[in-house]
Amino acid sequence: MPVLGVVLAATLLGSPVFVAMSGLALILFFKDGTPVSAVPAEIYRLIASxxxxAIPLLTAAGYILAESKAADRLVRFFRAVFGWMPGGVALLVLSVCVLFTTFTGGSGVTIIALGGLVYPILLRDKYPEGFSIGLVVAAGSLGLLFPPSLPVILYSVVAGVPADLLYLAGLVPGLMLVLIVAVYSSWVGRRAQSGRAAFSAKEARAAFWEAKWELSVPALVIVLFVSGQASMVEAAAAACAYSILIECFVLRDIHFVRDLPAVLLKSGALVGAVLILLSTAMGLTSWLVDAQIPDRLLAEVQTRIASPLVFLLVLNALLLILGSVLEIYSGIVILTPLLAPLGAAYGIDPVHLGIIFLANLELGFIFPPVGLNxxxxSSRFNRPLTSLYRHVWVFLIIRGAGVLLITYVPILSLGLLRLLGRV
Incomplete structure (x- = not known):
């Protein structure tokens, strides 16, 4: 159809994704003679979720922490903890970036906010320039599996999988991905003969005490979840209120009247973009379901792929490629309705599938040619995009190996849930 060509051309020329999806949905509804009332009905179903x-609450909490001086306090703490180890500074950078990515939901804030802070630290400690850039780029997309990460909540809403199960299932895989990057970073630090500071228990205690407020935010969410004392929304509200309390009234990094409204406005812009995207995607999904597209896709895939193991391999490749092109929120709302039924048909646990899905999109941030990070x-460090490919390929390989382990060893995702009696 010529109109579909116009929609595609508009997208390629820079039209927002939600405009393309809503336009495509309306065209398809009109073409089939289906009442477009299905679109607001799907939006209402979304609102009733x-x-x-939890999405605006956790986003606000992340932005409040990102706009404060939390980064400086966390750098001091992780330097005190890891500075005496081989590759300790690299471990410090990795830890700070992971924590910030968890707070901000992988929206790119980590590289923008921390790049200028942690990159010079690595260079001063004699780390190779290429490794230093690669570590910041790679670490800036780790942490999306940990609470209170926003993509987990979004996947929960779209796929209908409880968020608390996803958070618990993501702990071990997330820690494993961080660990393999940490081992490699430590090895590079040893080879580079980077500086090592003597461990000081006094400094470690002082740094911990200074950073205790920020460190306690994810701990608060986890404790509320695991103990069953709060729902997802209640835990998100607690995290948001706690962040405002500590940054505005305890630490006073953000002025409650002068600064907080601007911070909330920034977070509101991201939330608005996510919700508009999610709403239009739900309308398009409604047409896909009515047209039985998932069923047709399932039948087509099953005629070509019989083995669940092969399906998982193809799924990983597809998610990795699309994850490098689509922004993570777009990827979740567009791909989940199509791929979740396929996973169920091949007998893949929906929680395990969610972790596979998110781990691949997380890796897509650093996948050439146009991963978001x-x-x-490239903009933050004023480097040609092609030069960054050389710096991230090792991280891409080792993290890719980790994603394959997550995919083919379900116990990594489901073991903790079984131990706690949640599945």
Missing amino acids: PTLP LLLA
């Missing part, structure tokens, strides 16, 4: 309020790092 009991998990939805590559684009941001």
Whole structure:
């Protein structure tokens, strides 16, 4: 159809994704003679989701922490903890970036906010320039599996999988991905003969005491979840209120009247973009379901792929490629309705599938040619995009190996849930 060509051309020329999706949905509804009332009906179903309020609450909490001086306090703490180890400074950078990515939901804030802070630290400690850039780029997309990461909530809403199960299932895989990058970084630090400071228990205690407020935010969410004392939304509200309390009234990094409204406005812009995208995607999904597209896709895939193991391999490749092109929120709302039924048909646990899905999109941030972190790092460090490919390929390989382990060893995702009796 010529109109579909216009929609595609508009997208390629820079039209927002939600405009393309809503336009495509309306065209398809009109073509089939289906009432477009299905679109607002799907939006209402989205609004009625009991998990939805967690999205703006956690986003606000992440932006409040990102706009404060939390980065300086966390750098001091992790330097005191890891500075005496081989490759300790690299471990410090990795830890700070992971924690910030967890707070901000992988929206690129980590590289923008921390790049200028942690990159010079690595260079001063004699780390190779290429490794230093690669570590910042790679670490800036780790942490999306940990609470209170926003993509987990979004996947929960779209796929209908409880967010608390996803958070618990993501702990071990997330820690494993961080660990393999940490081992490699430590090895590079040893080879580079980077500086090592003597461990000081006094400094470690002082740094911990200074950073205790920020460190306690993810701990608060985890404790509320695991103990069953709060729902997802209640835990998100607690995290948001706690962040405002500590940054505005305890640490006073953000003025409650002068600064906080601007911070909330920034977070509101991201939330608005996510919700508009999610709403239009739900309308398009409604047409896909009515047209039985998932069923047709399933039948087509099953005629070509019989083995669940082969399906998982193809799924990984597809998610990795699309994850490098699509922004993570777009990827979740567009791909989940199509791929979740396929996973169920091949007998893959929906929680395990969610972790596979998110781990691949997390890796897509650094996958050439246009992974989001590559684009941001190119701008932040004033480097040609192609030069960054050389710096991230090792991280891409080792993290890719970790994603394959997550895919083919389900116990990594489901073991903790079984131990706690949640599945």
